[in-house]
Amino acid sequence: MAADWTLRPWQAGDDLAALTALLHRAYAPLAAAGMNFTAATQTAAMTAQRLQGAHSWVAVRADGTLLGTITAAGPFDPNTQGWAHALPWFYRQDVAHFHQYAVDPACQGQGIGAALLQAAEAWARGAGHRAMLLDTAMPATALRQRYARAGYADIASVQWQGKAYRSVVMVKPLATPAPTETEPAHHAATVRALWASFQARDWTAARAFLADDATLFWRASGEHLLDADAIIRVQVIYPEGWTLRVVEVTPMADVDGRGGRVHSLVEVRHGGTCFLAHTLWRFRGALVAHADETWATWEAPPAWRTAEAIGAYRRDAGQP
Incomplete structure (x- = not known):
């Protein structure tokens, strides 16, 4: 490590304004080229928001100057970060991602960026993540080449809302083995992304997760939807006003050779009613x-089910 700077975790009380200014300086050339990265213009409040629940590192001089x-963080939450719904990789429980990655333009070429990236990857390995993810602008050729040299490979492209460019995900x-899209962890991430796509009313994204001949069986009513387009169409025509929340998504072993399995539990509020859906998903x-x-x-329980009658018993507040 160079003698005039050190690497350390971001600490409560560090200067958010200085960190935000550093990001602005580092991303200014990309912004000037027409790529409106969030970090190029974000406020200090947004910087603080992006640090929440994450792990951050800074390179600093002895006098505290940020260089x-x-x-880095673990998976996104499909309920609070539904904007990522088009790409299941961001919802994988075993995949980390990084962002707000910057080196002051006056200090580039000193190994600072490499040391920061190594710190983030070391944290991800230590936390049990099997891969590290990033997304950047497709036109940012130099950045993409730098990431490729560091071992990152393209896996998808996506158009994020509000961006003037299409992003490549690496x-x-x-x-070992490297994560794949056909293993249980990815199947579970796909279910999270599918539910988040429903909540976003992004029917195109939702349809992309279904095989053309996918079927849906509503067990309680005995109804069958016999292809993927019907599964999407019934969502489109469902009366509006509902809000969906993913409670849990659990990958399951393939025990009968019929393909990967995932269980999900979601809560749907519509008017004054709350519905619960348990789904067993099969993958090909x-x-x-x-x-x-x-x-x-x-629903309300029958009158005979009380704490007085049962003993160790309680009921959630807010239930009808």
């Missing part, structure tokens, strides 16, 4: 092939 930074395996390759779904509704 570089990187922020991944670097941190463990990376796509949903079948879903077996059972719906229930919040």
Whole structure:
């Protein structure tokens, strides 16, 4: 490590304004080239928001001057970060990602960026993540080449809302075997992305996760939807006003040779009613092939079920 700077974790009480200014300086050339990266113009409040729940490092001089930074985190939450719904990789529980990665233009070429990236990757390995993910602008050729030299490879492209460019998503395996799109962890991430796509009313994104001949069985009513387009169409025509929340998504072993399985539990509020859906998803390759779904509704228990009668008993507040 160079003698005039050191690497350390970001600490509460560090200067958010200085960190934000550093990001602005580092991303200014990209902004000037027409690529409106968030970090080029974000406020200090947004910087603080992007640090929450994440792990960040800074390169500093002895006098405290910030020279570089990187922020890494685990998977996004499909409920609070539904904007990522088009790409299941961001919802994988075993994949980390990094952002707010910057080195002051006056200090580039000193190994600061490499040291920051190594720190983020070391944290990800230590936390049990099998890969590190990033996204950057497709026109940012120099950045993409730098990431490729560091071991990152393109896996997808995506158009994020509000961006003037299309993004390329790159991944670097941190463990062996490398993650794939046909294993249980990715199937579970796909289900999270599918539910988040429904909540976003992004029917095109949702349709992309379904095999053309995918089927859906509503067990309680005995209804069958016989292809992927029907599965999407019934969502489109469903009366509006509902809000969906993913409670849990769990990958399951393939015990009968019929393809990967995932269980999900979601909560749907519509008017004054709360519905619950348990779904057993089946996969063929990376796509949903079948879903077996059972719906229930919040309801009051019968009068005989009381704490006085049972003993160790309670009921959630807010239930009807």
